[in-house]
Amino acid sequence: MREITARRIIEMKGKEKIAMITAYDYPSALIADRAGMDIIFIGDSLGMVVYGEGNTLNVSMEQMVFHTRAVSKAVKRALVLADMPFASYEIDTDEGLRNAVRLIQAGADAVKIEGGYDHRKLVRKLVRMGIPVMGHTGLTPQRYLRFGGYRLMGETEEEIEEILRDAKALEKAGAFAVVLEFTLADVAKLVTEEISIPTIGIGAGPWVDGQVLVWHDLLGIYEETPPFVKKYADIGGMMRLAIENYREEVKGGAFPGREHYWEFLDKEDFRKKAARALEKLREED
Ligand SMILES: Nc1nc(=O)c2c([nH]1)NC[C@@H]1CN(c3ccc(C(=O)N[C@@H](CCC(=O)O)C(=O)O)cc3)CN21
Ligand SMILES: CC(C)C(=O)C(=O)O
Ligand SMILES: [Mg+2]
Numbered sequence: 001m002r003e004i005t006a007r008r009i010i011e012m013k014g015k016e017k018i019a020m021i022t023a024y025d026y027p028s029a030l031i032a033d034r035a036g037m038d039i040i041f042i043g044d045s046l047g048m049v050v051y052g053e054g055n056t057l058n059v060s061m062e063q064m065v066f067h068t069r070a071v072s073k074a075v076k077r078a079l080v081l082a083d084m085p086f087a088s089y090e091i092d093t094d095e096g097l098r099n100a101v102r103l104i105q106a107g108a109d110a111v112k113i114e115g116g117y118d119h120r121k122l123v124r125k126l127v128r129m130g131i132p133v134m135g136h137t138g139l140t141p142q143r144y145l146r147f148g149g150y151r152l153m154g155e156t157e158e159e160i161e162e163i164l165r166d167a168k169a170l171e172k173a174g175a176f177a178v179v180l181e182f183t184l185a186d187v188a189k190l191v192t193e194e195i196s197i198p199t200i201g202i203g204a205g206p207w208v209d210g211q212v213l214v215w216h217d218l219l220g221i222y223e224e225t226p227p228f229v230k231k232y233a234d235i236g237g238m239m240r241l242a243i244e245n246y247r248e249e250v251k252g253g254a255f256p257g258r259e260h261y262w263e264f265l266d267k268e269d270f271r272k273k274a275a276r277a278l279e280k281l282r283e284e285d
Helices: 006-011 026-034 061-074 093-105 117-129 141-147 157-173 185-194 235-252 267-284
Strands: 018-022 039-042 079-083 110-112 133-138 177-181 199-202 210-213
Touching (some): 006 177, 026 039, 026 061, 039 210, 061 079, 093 110, 093 117, 117 133, 117 157, 133 157, 157 177, 157 185, 185 199
Parallel strands (some): 018 039, 079 110, 110 133, 133 177, 199 210
16 A cells, blocks of 8 residues: 555645646656655546647547556555546446446556536445545536637636536545646635535646646646646756757767777687678578
């Protein structure tokens, strides 16, 4: 069992901010775990940042299972959370249960679903089975086509009501936390005050119980980052410089240097061995 459990995350509400980041592979997850992140999250955003899609709708269970396994191998301390991809839980509850089990068996400690009120029965069943669940309301990217893109949520009375309904339904169904994505900060604050489980914001302001960002966005590896992202480093620029350097050294012959290859010290010894090898090959023809 990892050090950070769903119970620990619940206990952090009002005491300590929850720090969450996405990761999609083994080396990244190793770095995030050593950096002391509380939650390492295999998000379905991997469809965009790892697979180059324009939205998250084409992510499969197979992709989520493979990436969850890779991340899970690396993480000793943080809670490992896996996203349920589009259409893996909405069609019927049994399918949702089976797919959640696949992610747990790939090494996740908990799963996340988009929505709340509509999936309260599934959440309740998962929790009863012993699978911790995180909900997600506000901007839910799996409704990209209906929304007609990604936009700020919670401006109208109807949207505020929907977000509150989702958050309260998740709390009641036994979810251990809720992601609030791209909502007005006042709405996120209200939700945070109205429910007893932690809220984790992304583009939802400071008055929440924790924050999550996408790996490639905060490290500067992805071009089309959302407007709420803070870029903590220009790793993309560093990668490009390193690769340009490598290319130039290949073209100019500076790589490989003397420390990166092995040669015969006794050239006469090599000449004899090579001549015999060539002779044998000629005999075989
Ligand atoms: N790399 C990445 N980071 C994320 O945070 C993220 C994803 N991908 N994919 C799934 C969702 C989608 N998210 C997004 C993506 C874009 C905007 C954004 O750019 N909004 C613009 C308007 C864009 C438009 O309407 O075309 C804005 O200015 O509000 C917001 C949230 C957040 N999530
Ligand atoms: C943006 C976060 C919350 C997410 O769901 C993802 O990365 O898939
Ligand atoms: Mg997601």
